[in-house]
Amino acid sequence: MARSFAHYGRRVSGPQVGAIAVMTRRGGGGHVGVVSxxxxxxxxIVVSGNHGRRVAESVYPRSRVYAYVVPH
Incomplete structure (x- = not known):
């Protein structure tokens, strides 16, 4: 489900504050968060859930992000 976010909004070439970062996850799943x-x-630096049952801000390697999307 998280990977479907790559098809929402307008793709941008790199991280922008407010954009959605769509990331890979081991096992073929995905993860999304908002670039801060x-x-x-x-x-x-991404704000997202699933961090020990809470929302948190974390740094993710650029190589893990395969799409940045700006919502319409």
Missing amino acids: GLDRRGNP
């Missing part, structure tokens, strides 16, 4: 910034290496 970038770390000093250019990795997206």
